[in-house]
Amino acid sequence: MSVAIAPEERMARSYLTDGYNLKSWLLTTDHKRIGLLYMVSITLFFFVGGAAATILRLELMTPKGDLIETADAYNRMFTLHGVVMVWFFLIPSIPAVLGNFLVPVMIGARDMAFPKLNLLSWYIFMAGGIIVLATLIAGGVDTGWTFYVPFSSMFSNTFVVPAAAGVFIVGFSSILTGLNIIVTTHTMRCPGMTWDRLPLFVWAQYATSLIMVLATPVLAITVALLAAERIWGVGIFDPRLGGDPILFQHLFWFYSHPAVYIMILPGFGVVSEIIPCFARRPIFGYKFMAGALLAIAFLGFIVWGHHMFVSGQSMYAGFVFSIISFLVAIPSGIKVFNWTATLYKGSIRFDTPMLYALGFIGLFTIGGLTGLILASLAVDVHVHDTYFVVAHFHYIMVGGMVMAYLGGIHFWWPKLTGRMYSEWWGKLSALIVFFGFNLTFFPQFVLGYLGMPRRVYEYTEDYQILHIMSTLGASILAVGYLLPLSYLILSLWFGKHATGNPWSATGLEWQTTSPPPTHNFEETPVVTEAPYAYDPVVAEAEYRASLAEIEERPRVNHT
Amino acid sequence: MSHTIPSIRTYGFVYLALMLLLALTVGAAYLNLGSANILVALAIAVVKVVLIALYFMHLKGSNRLAWVFSAMGVAWLALLIGLTTLDFVSRWPALPGK
Amino acid sequence: MSTTHELLQEPPLAEHFDDLEQQHLSAQLGMWIFLATEALFFGGLFCAYTVYRRMHWIEFVVASRELNVAAGAINTAVLLTSSLTMALAVRAAKLRERRWLLIYLAITIVFGAVFLGIKAFEWSEDYERGLVPGSLFTFPFRPEFAGFAEIFFLLYFLMTGLHAIHLIIGIALVATVAGFCARHQYVAQGENLVEMTGLYWHFIDVIWVFLYPLLYLIDVHR
Amino acid sequence: MAHLPFFPEQASSHAKDVDAVFLAGMGILAFFTALILILIVTFLVRYRRGTTAERDNAPNTSLRIELLWIGIPLIISIGMFAWSAVVYYRLYSPPADAYLVDVVAKQWMFYLQHPEGKREINELHVPLGRPLRLRMISQDVIHSFYVPAFRAKQDVLPGRYTSLWFQPTRVGQYHLFCAEYCGTNHAVMRGTVEVMEPADYERWLGSGSSEGSLARQGEQLFQKHHCGGCHGPSQNVPAPPLQGVYGGRVPVTREGDPSTNFITADDRYIHDSVRLPKKEIVAGFEPMMPTYDQTELSEADLLKLIAYIKSIGAEETSK
Known part of the structure; x- marks a missing residue:
């Protein structure tokens, strides 16, 4: 069904070849190019944060601080890891890269609702990024990515205000991306694309954008108040003046817990696209899956108190936040069960995106259920601020989000670049990432329950064995992440040319050529049927036919 | 556009209503209603805001999506303030431990 | 004004929209979502205000009494009037009356400036009376409440300061839109611009409608 | 300090309850992870491309199954919440006659003072079996008094007293950590809590200079x-x-x-x-x-x- 044009000729008319000079890239309002601009910048930030992570892990191999002599340098290193990874990789990654690129194409639109705002969002992201990188190079911040008061406002003598300014600015970038995606989804769907025919990826981007738009402003005001307190020395959170540091924590976590759902919801969207395509089965319970996305987006806003069970928050507020945190697990459970049910009676292929998606389901289940253990009040008292929490959120962010991001990049790579990546290398790196990840973070659950606190560069000797296992895993994970970087870049020149629909998937983005032309479609498509119209029986018949066809072909010795 | 354009007279009436409500706000503040003072002041402010939103901001004739998003802004604000004050309010029952 | 030389002609419809209605709805939705983010941006301060008002009730009462209630009332009236003229400007834009549009926009800017003037006067008065939080804060009237009253004045200056910044941005926005409409022939985008600037202006007025009673009229009847 | 490789010592009265809740949580995690794993692996093996399994009229949606995996997790969640909330409530209501020790946390050390006037830094000696309440306040930033062996942790706030109680049930020396990041030397803000037989504790109390209670x-x-x-x-x-x-x-x-x-x-x-x-x-x-x-x-x-x-x-x- 894909448009049969010669690959070279198709490349000539795609959005990539629509102007080569720097100006055509830096002043583009084409949502696809902005998606690529974001991909390059967040990959840069990912490896900055990743380098910091490897140094942290190497340092923690020994109980005494020896790789990084001073505690202060270690504190600045883990703050760098936190700030860069949270705001400059995890939050923008799928919404700004895959979301920007795919949402208009998936709903049959020519571009985002506000193309100029979309470009402005990338410039704001880079402005915030440069400020934060400059601060980190000039000396960094030693408050941790949470900037807890009164340490960050009165006792830390590092560059807290510039870092706060960088975070303040980058917040607006995700507000603009969110606003763009919401308005595009509402007003620019092509004829026939009703809400119950929207691909679940678009549903996930829509739910994520709601959170981005409604949570980020509170981060902006919190960080602004912190900067005001440091600049004018007048404390809105200063206990001496009657202020309350707990209020800072409330305002900070009102943003930061929804932020972790900004990170994971797009991952759900990507997996909900990959699993049906490679199992050749329509998604199980489409309405429940879309409803679960919106339920998580809403419930995510009223659970932030579970970060503060032992911080002096009242006991009754603890009860309320704990019960709601338990309720958030229900929609996540629906999603995992529905993905599993989609595999039933399918015709399953094990390409790289599928490996990443299956890895995501497993690791997200462990991450999610340890979240439940953390939400139970009694256990949280013991494991709060220990490595158990570190392991929990890395299972969700690295095990869930990064695996889904890599799966999505591999699944849509032919659409983004018109080239196919090498399947063998893809599968190998997926397995390395899965193995390396588990070896890194599973020991940290045990460390956490043994009571090792977070953010320490020295620890008592009896924890050392687990730290060595974790560092070993981290080095494997580092290799696992460098592999895709290399073979994906190489595929830009040496990869086979991709057809319009290499996976024979059913989304609108697979009906146009890959890479798509500047305005996505020759003529605006009309949608007639429900999404995910896959049929495993047909897939089996085609597979058997292709096997038979390979048998009859005469033995030609390939050069 | 989709909806009729209100006449200058309606805008005039809305403006007068707003001015009266302003006078009411200041007047009510000088009455000693005890703890009800804040509720009265907020109620009048809400009426003024609804008037501005309906007429001046054209919520009246516009797409119900605009209603949804304006309501969500206010609802999320209520979530933030509500649950935060829940903590500060329920902090003082003198449990021996606290 | 610019009737002499030929007005610039701009395609009414941006190329990625299908029709004017879709473009207007997108602009309106985008603006309302942006206003929701602004509401939550101020929301952080309203949350701090609510919490501290409950924790330090007496200090808020005593400190609020030092504010100039009359100036606040006049300011509210000025801002409401500017909202009226802004609404009339949007109406004129829709009816394609360019002259009236530019007149109303000019009046709105003037009222905005008057508001900032009164605000600046109030702040300078507070400055002399030693009410600016920080090292200069003395609160001479009831020195025993100096500690917590500083939190009230910090919230007062943060809220009104943030509001004033938004008002300055609003005035700049209205000025540029007036410039755009003066030079350009009437197109849907021109009207959209005026309508969206109007929404932003009314939002600033809405914030002040809440700020005034919360800051100035806490417990004035005593 | 011989202990299970996965659990710190259970040295306080409610350590067992916390471990029980944790084990239940891990049990649920193990059950669901195993369930998902087995289901996925069987489906992958049985329905991988090229097998001759029977594939027609697979259900796309079914309200009954969806309600099933909404209901069961809901019941489990509410059960887990109730149980952990009860244990949490017990942690927050110390016995009236609990022995009171004051803790003042300052940047990078815990300063403790007993009612009898004894003062300690990063050390806490407690007699076996007697409930102990800590009245804690910080002189600068937020710290957190954390004894893994007692499963007890409470942030120490500047400007406000927070309290924490436990009843030691096993003699020995246990780690004391500061769990809330509090600046440069947060990592070395450590100490030990020593639970002693009542006789040794009296002897320790008597020793050393004492400026009266x-x-x-x-x-x-x-x-x-x-x-x-x-x-x-x-x-x-x-x-x-x-x-x-x-x-x-x-x-x-x-x-x-x-x-x-x-x-x-x-x-x-x-x-x-x-x-x-x-x-x-x-x-x-x-x-x-x-x-x-x-x-x-x-x-x-x-x-x-x-x-x-x-x-x-x-x-x-x-x-």
């Missing part, structure tokens, strides 16, 4: 800061008498608020009366008390004063 040191401070000038019998300036005030109900008026409401004179009230004297003024008195910030009266000394006021409260309960 906390209450007596409080009395010396009371004289040193001339508190007696106003609060004592000489009364050259009218100030509320402090005899028998601790724990009682104090009528407090707040300016601008006609009604007088009663508050209990607990640690928080005395701490705030010293640090922020104008906050709650005793009915019938002028707001004349000077404020004492941390330079004039350190948190540790303030805790001694509270112990002293508590002691004179107990003697004369005639009021």
